[in-house]
Amino acid sequence: xxxxxxxxxxxxxxxxxxxxxxxxxxxxxxxxxxxxxxxxxxxxxxxxxxxxxxxxxxxxxxxxxxxxxxxxxxxxxxxxxxxxxxxxxxxxxxxxxxxxxxxxxxxxxxxxxxxxxxxxxxxxxxxxxxxxxxxxxxxxxxxxxxxxxxxxxxxxxxxxxxxxxxxxxxxxxxxxxxxxxxxxxxxxxxxxxxxxxxxxxxxxxxxxxxxxxxxxxxxxxxxxxxxxxxxxxxxxxxxxxxxxxxxxxxxxxxxxxxxxxxxxxxxxxxxxxxxxxxxxxxxxxxxxxxxxxxxxxxxxxxxxxxxxxxxxxxxxxxxxxxxxxxxxxxxxxxxxxxxxxxxxx
Ligand code: DAH
Numbered sequence: 347x348x349x350x351x352x353x354x355x356x357x358x359x360x361x362x363x364x365x366x367x368x369x370x371x372x373x374x375x376x377x378x379x380x381x382x383x384x385x386x387x388x389x390x391x392x393x394x395x396x397x398x399x400x401x402x403x404x405x406x407x408x409x410x411x412x413x414x415x416x417x418x419x420x421x422x423x424x425x426x427x428x429x430x431x432x433x434x435x436x437x438x439x440x441x442x443x444x445x446x447x448x449x450x451x452x453x454x455x456x457x458x459x460x461x462x463x464x465x466x467x468x469x470x471x472x473x474x475x476x477x478x479x480x481x482x483x484x485x486x487x488x489x490x491x492x493x494x495x496x497x498x499x500x501x502x503x504x505x506x507x508x509x510x511x512x513x514x515x516x517x518x519x520x521x522x523x524x525x526x527x528x529x530x531x532x533x534x535x536x537x538x539x540x541x542x543x544x545x546x547x548x549x550x551x552x553x554x555x556x557x558x559x560x561x562x563x564x565x566x567x568x569x570x571x572x573x574x575x576x577x578x579x580x581x582x583x584x585x586x587x588x589x590x591x592x593x594x595x596x597x598x599x600x601x602x603x604x605x606x607x608x609x610x611x612x613x614x615x616x617x618x619x620x621x622x623x624x625x626x627x628x629x630x631x632x633x634x635x636x637x638x639x640x641x642x643x644x645x646x647x648x649x650x651x652x653x654x655x656x657x658x659x660x661x662x663x664x665x666x667x668x669x670x671x672x673x674x675x676x677x678x679x680x681x682x683x684x685x686x687x688x689x690x691x
Contacts, residue, residue, distance in 0.1 A: 349404075352411050355385055359415045363422050369430065372423055379415050386411060450681070453688030457557055457676050460664040461539045464559050467583045468537045471576065473561065476536040478521035480543070484511045486520035491600040492639045499599050504545040506554075514543035518560035519600060522636075522655060525562055526644035533565040534653070539660065550672045557660030562636070564646060564653035570603070570635055573654035577633065581609045584663065588615065592627055601634025601655055612666070628666060631658040 359379045366372045378384060386408060393401050454462075465475060478486075493499050503516035521538035539559040546552045563572065574593060581589045589609050596606040608629050611622035618624040633656030638648035646653075661673050668687070670676075675683050 349407060351389065352386070352407055355379070356411045356414055360418050363415075363418050366422065367426070369423065369426050372419060372426060376416075376419050380412060380419075386415075450685065451688070453684060455676060455684060456664045456668060456670070456687040457660060459687055460660055460667065461557070461559070464580075464584065464658070464660075464663065465537065465539060467580055468559075468561065470583075471579065473535050473537045476521055476525050476538045478515070478518065478524050478538055478540065480515055480541055481508060482513060482515035482520050484513060486523045487513060487515050487517075490523035490640070490643050491519055492637050492643070493599045497599060505543055506545065516544050517542050517657060518558040519655070519657060521560050522562045522600070522640070523644055526564065526646065529564075531645050533651075535563045535565075537561045548674060550674070553661070553673045553677065555677065556673070559658045559660060561633075561656045561658075562653065563655075564636065564641070564651055566651060568635075568652045568654060570605075570654065573605075573633055573635070573656065576654075577607055577631070577656065581630075585609060585612055585666070590616070596632060596634070598632060598634055600637050600640050602637045604632065604634035607631045607633060607656070630662060630666070631656055633657065 359375065362375050363372070366375055379386060381387070389408065393404060396404060469475070488494070488497070488500060488503075505516045506514040508514075518538050518540050521536070521540075525534050525536045525538075537559055540557065541555060542558050543555050546554050548554060561576070563576075574591070578591050581591050589612065591610075592608045593605040594608065596604045598604040606629055608627035610616035611619060611626055611628050613619050613621040614626065616626040618626045622628050633654065636653035636655050641648045641651060641653065661670075661676055664670060664676070665673070
């Protein structure tokens with residue numbers, strides 16, 4: 347009688363399993379037929395009344411029944427899992443014919459727009475573009491530019507040191523020394539745009555990272571007139587034909603004489619306004635004739651060769667060109683700022 351009961355339970359369990367159509371329902375069937383409180387297990391309580399042989403036989407039947415139900419439920423579970431996955435994939439299918447979100451086309455940071463423009467102007471004058479390392483040796487950043495270890499000019503160019511002799515370059519001027527080393531005593535006419543670093547508190551006009559374009563010309567019979575003509579042409583091409591330049595005496599350890607170069611204010615045409623603080627001029631760069639010590643240290647005879655050099659602040663030119671009021675904007679990657687220069691690029 348009990349044997350029939352087992353077969354009956356198995357038959358019902360299999361039929362319920364067969365007709366179940368979701369995982370939750372299947373789990374409920376599993377609990378109902380295989381848990382400790384299931385009907386099958388309750389038959390166990392009658393085992394005590396049976397003879398040893400019968401008990402063994404009945405036990406085996408019971409176990410076989412449980413195994414059968416479990417096997418069928420597991421198979422069904424696999425089948426349901428596959429079916430449910432297929433249904434989910436079908437539901438989540440992406441309709442690639444829908445219009446996409448609108449994305450703005452990218453553009454160059456004004457920093458690079460200005461580098462490209464300045465580079466074009468100097469290429470037109472016969473300069474070549476050089477590159478140099480941003481992680482630089484003290485030797486190139488200072489020593490070979492006539493700034494020995496105890497020179498006070500180092501105070502203004504404190505930087506980020508990697509080791510005692512390795513640092514983030516404080517200006518693009520070390521490329522002068524690299525270019526002279528490479529030229530092996532031959533004439534040089536190069537510019538080098540790039541990033542530079544200094545220990546500085548960041549505010550509207552200071553940034554620990556900024557850009558410069560270095561220029562260097564070395565040849566026989568180069569004089570300060572060449573420097574002035576080159577920079578005048580640059581100023582007119584960059585800021586307009588009406589711009590004029592003025593050279594003021596200055597000091598840099600690697601040039602002698604050294605000059606600070608101002609251009610007439612584009613806002614007031616040199617008459618004096620708030621932008622140029624009433625002077626009519628705006629300072630844009632430093633330069634001068636290459637110091638004889640620098641020529642000597644880098645393999646040139648100052649009796650035979652002379653040269654001029656200059657360094658232009660990239661953000662400074664961009665700020666004047668576009669009326670940008672804060673140097674930090676170049677580095678914040680705010681798309682609202684960057685987007686304005688896309689059209690100009
Ligand atoms: N390296 C200087 C600075 O960062 C700028 C400079 C001045 C560069 C005069 C030159 C130069 O090549 O001749 O302050």
